[in-house]
Amino acid sequence: MSIRAENLGWKVGSKTILEEVCLTAKPGEMLGLLGPNGSGKTSLLRLLAGLKRPHAGQITLDGQDISRVRRRTIAQRVAFIEQHATTNAHLKVVDVVKLGRFPHRSMFSGWTTEDDAAVNYALDRTELTAKRNDAWQSLSGGEKQRAHLARALAQSPKELILDEPTNHLDVHHQISLLRLVSDLRITSIIALHDLNHAAMFCDRLLVLQAGKVVASGTPDDVLTRELLNDVFSVDAHVSPSPYDGKPHIHFVR
Ligand SMILES: Nc1ncnc2c1ncn2[C@@H]1O[C@H](COP(=O)(O)OP(=O)(O)O)[C@@H](O)[C@H]1O
Ligand SMILES: [Mg+2]
Numbered sequence: 479m480s481i482r483a484e485n486l487g488w489k490v491g492s493k494t495i496l497e498e499v500c501l502t503a504k505p506g507e508m509l510g511l512l513g514p515n516g517s518g519k520t521s522l523l524r525l526l527a528g529l530k531r532p533h534a535g536q537i538t539l540d541g542q543d544i545s546r547v548r549r550r551t552i553a554q555r556v557a558f559i560e561q562h563a564t565t566n567a568h569l570k571v572v573d574v575v576k577l578g579r580f581p582h583r584s585m586f587s588g589w590t591t592e593d594d595a596a597v598n599y600a601l602d603r604t605e606l607t608a609k610r611n612d613a614w615q616s617l618s619g620g621e622k623q624r625a626h627l628a629r630a631l632a633q634s635p636k637e638l639i640l641d642e643p644t645n646h647l648d649v650h651h652q653i654s655l656l657r658l659v660s661d662l663r664i665t666s667i668i669a670l671h672d673l674n675h676a677a678m679f680c681d682r683l684l685v686l687q688a689g690k691v692v693a694s695g696t697p698d699d700v701l702t703r704e705l706l707n708d709v710f711s712v713d714a715h716v717s718p719s720p721y722d723g724k725p726h727i728h729f730v731r
Contacts, residue, residue: 480505480540480665481526481556481637487534488521495521496689499535503637503665510680511669512700514710517686519669520561523641526667527558539637553581557630561641561669565614571625572610575600578632600631603658620651627655631662638666644675673710677701677724685709701725 486499496518503509511519524530526537528544537544544552557578565574578600579593601607604624609617617625623643630638640659644652652672656679659666670676676683677697685693685700687709693700706714712729719726 481667482538482541483522483526483535484538485535486522486525486532486537488518488525488530488532494689496525496532499686499689499691501667501684501691501694503667505665506663507665507681508660508679509667510676510683510697511667511686512671512673512676512683513686518689519686520641521689522686523558523639523667523669527556527639528552529558550581553633555636556639557633557635557637558639559626559630559641559643561645563626565622565626567613567615569614570610571606571612571614571617571628572597572601574614574625575606575610575628575632578629581633596632596634600628603631603662604628620647620655623647623651623655627658635664638662638664638668640666640668642669642671644670644672673701673706673727677726678719678722697725701727 481503483499483501486496487494488496499522501509511522513519525532528549531545539555575597579596583593601610604627606621606624606628609621614622627643638659644655647655652675656675659668660679668680680697682695683697683700684691685705692709693705701716703714703716706712706716706727714730715728716725717728718724
């Protein structure tokens with residue numbers, strides 16, 4: 479139940495987007511992916527989810543090279559919540575969540591009790607059971623993002639990949655979504671912009687700059703004043719939070 483990437487490279491035309499990227503997400507771990515806009519986070523997550531093929535390097539799931547695995551088989555274990563996830567507005571919430579079962583269903587089998595159990599579990603974990611029959615359009619932004627997570631959970635994933643899932647959420651919903659992902663203890667790789675949230679919730683962090691890994695390790699190792707200056711061009715003080723001891727970043731105006 480781990481994802482590993484070795485020396486990944488990806489190009490668009492002659493433009494190099496990712497170069498020699500290595501990462502490991504260990505079983506049950508939450509790995510935060512940080513980096514400025516355009517540093518390659520979304521490109522990397524799409525490679526890891528098997529939606530694009532790298533031009534160099536290798537991605538393995540529990541040691542198995544994903545270039546040798548069908549996309550449907552990958553989707554049976556890796557769930558991906560895209561940065562701009564779109565949904566058919568005319569569906570009910572439960573129907574959106576049911577889409578997560580798609581990789582597990584064959585052409586011949588009907589809807590099973592196992593499918594029902596996975597959907598009910600996903601609605602329950604994301605606190606959407608009471609809204610299951612509501613129209614998608616009626617959900618708030620935070621509820622929609624929770625429903626995208628529910629769809630991913632209905633996939634019964636061993637690995638979860640999330641691309642800036644807290645964008646556009648208020649701070650309460652940001653924290654409750656991150657807490658939920660953290661509590662699931664599913665191997666997860668999550669692109670985040672909020673560095674303090676990354677420090678609070680992620681076990682380890684990986685920082686991209688212009689398509690290359692420039693730092694990786696625990697939040698303590700990674701979130702230094704020098705790195706924030708070099709990579710994000712901000713002046714900041716970093717000190718341990720009195721609440722959890724994790725590094726807390728105070729930005730200087
Ligand atoms: N399909 C594509 N065609 C051309 N350029 C792309 C494509 N996908 C990504 N890029 C470029 O790759 C770089 C990294 O983009 P992206 O992975 O979206 O970064 P991030 O998610 O960190 O903001 C950007 O310069 C972006 O313009
Ligand atoms: Mg992105």
